[in-house]
Amino acid sequence: MTVEAWLRAAIADAEERRLPELKPLLEALAKATTALRQSSVTGLPSSVSGYQSSVGGHQSLETGRQS
């Protein structure tokens, strides 16, 4: 599944579950997923069908305040 297709499906599912406020988080996760798929660190074939957001920059990948 491409990141774009995943994101469309995820946002649609979140809206169906009455969680529209998830959309910006899912968009941020899509950017992180794109970075992950494009990174050579995984040693796996690069999947370059990345989500192209208008919100650029690597820093915005760090979406969580998780510790």
Next chain:
Amino acid sequence: MTIEEFGRRLRAREITSADIVEQCLDRIHTENPRLNAFIHVMGDEARQRARQADEELAAGRDRGPLHGVPLSVKDLIDIRGVPTTAASRVREGHIAERDAPAIAHLVEAGAVFIGKTNLHEFAFGTTNEDSAYGPSHNPHDRARSPGGSSGGSAASVAAGMALATIGTDTGGSVRIPAAACGIVGLKPSLGEISTAGVVPLSHTFDHVGPLTQTVADAALTYHALLGDPAAAVPAPMPVAGVRLAVPRPYFCDLLDDEVRERFEEALERLRAMGVRIDDIEIPHAADVAPIYLHIQLADASAYHAATLEAMPERYTEAVRLRLEMGRYVLAEDYVRALAGRDALVREVDAALAQHDALVLPSLAIPAPLIGATTVQIAGTSQPVRNVMLRLTQLFNVTGHPAISIPAGLTQRGLPCGVQLVGRRGQTDALLRVALASEALIRG
């Protein structure tokens, strides 16, 4: 009073455990309304256990360096007969049936538990702002976060309400609040200290570790947590023989100016005493955030899936939404992240092959204002949430031991921290480097 000083004076009969426990409880009485560091104060239990510790010592039974020492414990870790709230209404009514193994080791070491401390709900954050019990505050500036997620723990030690505390660290939750509050925080090697009886955030990355006033106290508490309560502080490594590596790319790219100044000053003091310091690069360090995110989110969401369905209204809004986000991580991306993790382990191992430890700042900014969403770094506006984990999470992903040591203050009087990272499975060796370096890092 440090644990070492407490031990000396206790055994010299200058103080009793009961005296110091009472002093801590008095301090909690005056400071906790200001700092909100404790969720549950265990006054009666602490007094009883302190009397028992004093009686044992008088009768000739000395359990070791933590005998009679008043400790606070992050309210994510089970103490038998006491609620473990995880700072969440989801856990209402929970009472722990048994001690977590790490707590059982501390009981055997003679420690006295003075209370359970506040945290970011379910340890899922680095500012301590999202808690069912309200935010904790930084003792250095009440308007600021103590860091997190072990923020109440760090505040309890920095404000003299406990001699040391036990926290957990999944992406930096011991080292971040230690740096923000000006104390020492140790994340041991992955898997060394049992996480059973600890409400999980990520079973892949969770660690238990102490926050203390000194490196020596961290060593004593670490050994007690391991079940080795009689262990003494290890000998410091000879300073002039220490070899450190600074991984500047990524780790020094985005730092508050004063954090950078305190870090460079610490390096100069170390060099002046004969420590060899080399600049190195960890090739894929900048890729750590998405790797961490995909594993940690998947772990956390799997644990919370049932309660997200059953009682979503009991979570704080921000934590609930991030947990919901994790339910959308694809299996193929989780597997990619695991593969990336393996590569990062090899890269950090390689970075340490010729050095005793890595040295880098612990936290890119001083403690942020409570409620702030952005912070100024080197003339640019950055989201607070993006910078808090930046320097710590790699070593949760790789499992290397890491310790944060205070490294001076900003002009506003806010603490900065320097982090040392050791080889996997060699926490004691890291502690020997930290003991050798501590005074020079503090300045």
